[in-house]
Amino acid sequence: xxxxxxxxxxxxxxxxxxxxxxxxxxxxxxxxxxxxxxxxxxxxxxxxxxxxxxxxxxxxxxxxxxxxxxxxxxxxxxxxxxxxxxxxxxxxxxxxxxxxxxxxxxxxxxxxxxxxxxxxxxxxxxxxxxxxxxxxxxxxxxxxxxxxxxxxxxxxxxxxxxxxxxxxxxxxxxxxxxxxxxxxxxxxxxxxxxxxxxxxxxxxxxxxxxxxxxxxxxxxxxxxxxxxxxxxxxxxxxxxxxxxxxxxxxxxxxxxxxxxxxxxxxxxxxxxxxxxxxxxxxxxxxxxxxxxxxxxxxxxxxxxxxxxxxxxxxxxxxxxxxxxxxxxxxxxxxxxxxxxxxxxxxxxxxxxxxxxxxxxxxxxxxxxxxxxxxxxxxxxxxxxxxxxx
Amino acid sequence: xxxxxxxxxxxxxxxxxxxxxxxxxxxxxxxxxxxxxxxxxxxxxxxxxxxxxxxxxxxxxxxxxxxxxxxxxxxxxxxxxxxxxxxxxxxxxxxxxxxxxxxxxxxxx
Ligand code: SF4
Ligand code: SF4
Numbered sequence: 001x002x003x004x005x006x007x008x009x010x011x012x013x014x015x016x017x018x019x020x021x022x023x024x025x026x027x028x029x030x031x032x033x034x035x036x037x038x039x040x041x042x043x044x045x046x047x048x049x050x051x052x053x054x055x056x057x058x059x060x061x062x063x064x065x066x067x068x069x070x071x072x073x074x075x076x077x078x079x080x081x082x083x084x085x086x087x088x089x090x091x092x093x094x095x096x097x098x099x100x101x102x103x104x105x106x107x108x109x110x111x112x113x114x115x116x117x118x119x120x121x122x123x124x125x126x127x128x129x130x131x132x133x134x135x136x137x138x139x140x141x142x143x144x145x146x147x148x149x150x151x152x153x154x155x156x157x158x159x160x161x162x163x164x165x166x167x168x169x170x171x172x173x174x175x176x177x178x179x180x181x182x183x184x185x186x187x188x189x190x191x192x193x194x195x196x197x198x199x200x201x202x203x204x205x206x207x208x209x210x211x212x213x214x215x216x217x218x219x220x221x222x223x224x225x226x227x228x229x230x231x232x233x234x235x236x237x238x239x240x241x242x243x244x245x246x247x248x249x250x251x252x253x254x255x256x257x258x259x260x261x262x263x264x265x266x267x268x269x270x271x272x273x274x275x276x277x278x279x280x281x282x283x284x285x286x287x288x289x290x291x292x293x294x295x296x297x298x299x300x301x302x303x304x305x306x307x308x309x310x311x312x313x314x315x316x317x318x319x320x321x322x323x324x325x326x327x328x329x330x331x332x333x334x335x336x337x338x339x340x341x342x343x344x345x346x347x348x349x350x351x352x353x354x355x356x357x358x359x360x361x362x363x364x365x366x367x368x369x370x371x372x373x374x375x376x377x378x379x380x381x382x383x384x385x386x387x388x389x
Numbered sequence: 390x391x392x393x394x395x396x397x398x399x400x401x402x403x404x405x406x407x408x409x410x411x412x413x414x415x416x417x418x419x420x421x422x423x424x425x426x427x428x429x430x431x432x433x434x435x436x437x438x439x440x441x442x443x444x445x446x447x448x449x450x451x452x453x454x455x456x457x458x459x460x461x462x463x464x465x466x467x468x469x470x471x472x473x474x475x476x477x478x479x480x481x482x483x484x485x486x487x488x489x490x491x492x493x494x495x496x497x498x
Contacts, residue, residue, distance in 0.1 A: 097415030156414055193414055204418040217416050219409035 005175050007168035010138040011077065011103050011161070012037035014145035016047055017183035020101075021072035021190075024052035024063030028082040029115045030165040031105035035077055057082035061089035061102075068098035069205055071195035073149070075100065079165060080107035080121045087125060090158075094129025095221060096206055097193065099152030099159070102130070103145060106266065106317075107165040108353040116354020117165035119266065119317040123294070123327050129221060131159040131228055132295040134265040138163075138173040140292075143245055146178070147235045149187045155231040156193055157224050160295075164267040166354065178243060186242060228296045250301040251290040254280055258287030260369045261306070261343070263332060264315035265291050268350075268357055272315070275362035286366045294328070302335045309343035311373040313365050315386075317351045325349075325383055344377045350386035361386050429456070433476030435493045437469050443490035450480035450491060 005013060012034050015023070023042075025035035042051040050067075054060045057078050064074040078086060083104055093100050104122050108114040122132060131151060135141040141163045148159040163169055178186075194203055209217055229249070236247040251269070254276050255261060262272055269290035279286050289305060289312075291298070306312060314333075320326030325333075329347040336342040348365055351357045365386065372380055418424055439450075444466055451459040451466065458474035460467050469480075481491040 095416055194417055194419075201419070202421060204421065204424050206416055207418055207424070209416065216409035216412055220412045220414070223409070224414070 001177050001179070003175055003177055004172050005138055005142075006033070006170050006172050007135075007138045007141050007163040008033035008105065008170065009037060010142040010173075010175050011145050011163070012041070013177060014142045014183075015075055015103075016041045017178070017180050018073070018075070018146065018149055018187060019047045019184075020049055020075045020149075022050045022052065022064065022067035022074045023076060024054050024060045024067065024074070025076045026054050026057045026060045026078070026082065028057070028079045030107060030117075030169045031077045031079040031082070031103065033169070034103055034105070057085040058089060061086040061093065061100075064100045064102075065089060065093050065096065065098055066196075068093070068100050068192075069096060069194070069196045071190075071192040071197065073153075073190045074098075075102070077103040077105065079105045080109055080115075083121045083125060084109060087128065090125055090128035090130060092206070093158045095217070097156040097221070097224065099149075099156055099190075101145070101148045101152055102158065102160045103141075104160050104162040105165045105169045106162050114353035115165070117167050117267075117317070118352045118354070119162075119328075120319075120352075122160060122162045123318050125160070126295055126327055129157070129225065130295060131155070131157050131225075131232070131293070133159065133161050133232075133293050134291070135161065135163050135168070136267055136269045136290060137168055138171070139175045140247070141168065142175055142177060143239065143247055146183055146186065147239055147247060150235045150238075151228075151232050153187075153190055154235065155224060155228045157228055162266070167267045176245075182243065186239070225296050229293070229298060229300075232293060247292070248290070249293045249298045250305055251292065252305060253288040253290065255287030255289065255305065258285050259310040260284075260286045260366060260373060261289055261309045261311075262286070262313045262315060262362065262365060262369075263289040263291055263306070263328075264317075265294065265328065266317065268315055268317070268362075271357055271359055272362050274359040275366060278359060279363055279366055284366065284370065286370070291328075291332075297331055297335060299335050302332060303339060306332070306336060307339040307342055311369045312343040312345050313348050313369050314345060315348050315350055315362075315365070317349075319349050319352060344372065344375075344380060346372070346380065346382055346384060348384050348386050349388075355387060357386065428472045430458070430470075430472050430474045430476075433471075433474060433496050435476040435478055436471070436496045437474060437476070437478065437480050437491045438494050439466070439469055440490045440492075443488055445485070445488055445490070447485060447488075449483045449485065453479050453483040455479065
């Protein structure tokens with residue numbers, strides 16, 4: 001079926017078809033609509049979900065944790081300060097290995113106050129032990145949300161699915177949806193690892209682990225993330241086989257013969273594809289890498305795809321405030337460190353607080369990279385900005 | 390990935406964790422006998438003193454104690470299990486004002 005949906009509507013629709021046992025949420029722009037629309041599905045009896053309107057995002061994640069620990073399929077959505085307020089509980093969800101799915105509508109973090117898109121909120125949660133998958137558009141958001149349930153429940157890791165605030169969350173797009181039965185049969189029954197309410201088999205959950213055992217728990221959790229890419233691959237593969245829709249871990253656009261590349265995440269990849277088309281039309285061999293999975297880091301994919309480039313521009317929608325670039329730049333650069341031949345890598349911070357990015361600006365970046373590709377890497381200024389006054 | 394192993398095989402009894410590979414997925418303990426061996430009352434700074442003469446067996450202390458440390462035998466409160474009592478004082482607070490069968494004292498160390 002083909003529908004016209006905004007990114008938020010597409011995610012809410014996927015949630016309706018998933019029909020989770022519990023949704024606990026607190027509203028925040030620009031993610032509010034997801035739970036607002038979902039709550040009307042609850043009110044209209046279209047889902048069986050227990051909807052818990054909590055008093056804060058901290059409580060939203062707490063309620064999801066309690067629900068998931070009691071054997072329920074739990075979901076929520078948030079943005080920016082809401083995700084920041086959840087931060088403490090994010091680590092508890094992942095430490096308890098609870099397969100919660102959280103839809104993040106990317107928005108800048110205050111201060112100064114801003115409600116528009118950048119990736120600071122999601123990227124600031126990168127070390128919380130959650131799988132993170134960035135989506136380009138409403139279609140990808142819909143498909144990824146459904147897959148996220150299965151990835152989470154196979155890996156026993158919580159999953160964040162992100163879309164770009166307003167740019168995707170509030171833009172109407174054409175999406176193809178599956179039938180309710182198809183979604184139901186794809187995600188299957190949730191088989192929890194444990195159930196806190198099972199009085200026949202009592203457990204202690206989240207015990208105190210002092211210096212004699214905490215370390216081992218973290219090592220075991222790390223192994224969960226080490227194995228996670230395998231589950232993402234499995235689920236994406238099955239999704240393609242069943243519904244003929246391909247989801248990528250690292251999508252490549254005109255990269256085969258490219259010496260010059262740009263890597264980015266989220267909605268900007270759509271803009272960058274136009275830039276690539278325009279430059280290809282003029283004979284420039286440039287290509288785009290759209291990174292979808294930021295946690296776990298898709299090491300093998302990045303190494304294989306990027307090592308033969310001469311120069312790579314990393315478009316980062318976050319100012320890392322590290323005096324050495326943001327997390328996307330640093331992690332991709334680190335992944336390539338062991339390659340004997342590796343591209344020059346330049347960080348381009350762009351689009352903070354919803355500052356628009358155009359195909360022309362991305363074309364300029366490509367042209368700049370082309371002009372720098374034969375220069376000595378130590379002579380090149382690595383940290384650049386797009387359209388900052 | 391379900392359980393990655395089971396730490397409570399007979400051979401591994403002495404040590405709670407041999408390796409991270411033996412841990413159950415998700416920081417939980419299924420073997421509650423092991424939990425009992427872990428005496429959690431050692432870091433108490435206040436100690437509840439229960440007075441048999443005053444107690445009216447209303448069970449409020451038992452209901453509210455977060456550690457199940459109020460001992461009941463034959464339907465009557467008979468004392469406090471100091472192996473697990475953490476000295477939070479909830480029992481003393483919940484014991485009816487008129488009764489005051491539990492008072493908190495400084496723990497002698
Ligand atoms: S002090 Fe606290 S832990 Fe100890 S018996 Fe009273 S309520 Fe229980
Ligand atoms: S609350 Fe006080 S009176 Fe009631 S059972 Fe406990 S000690 Fe006795």
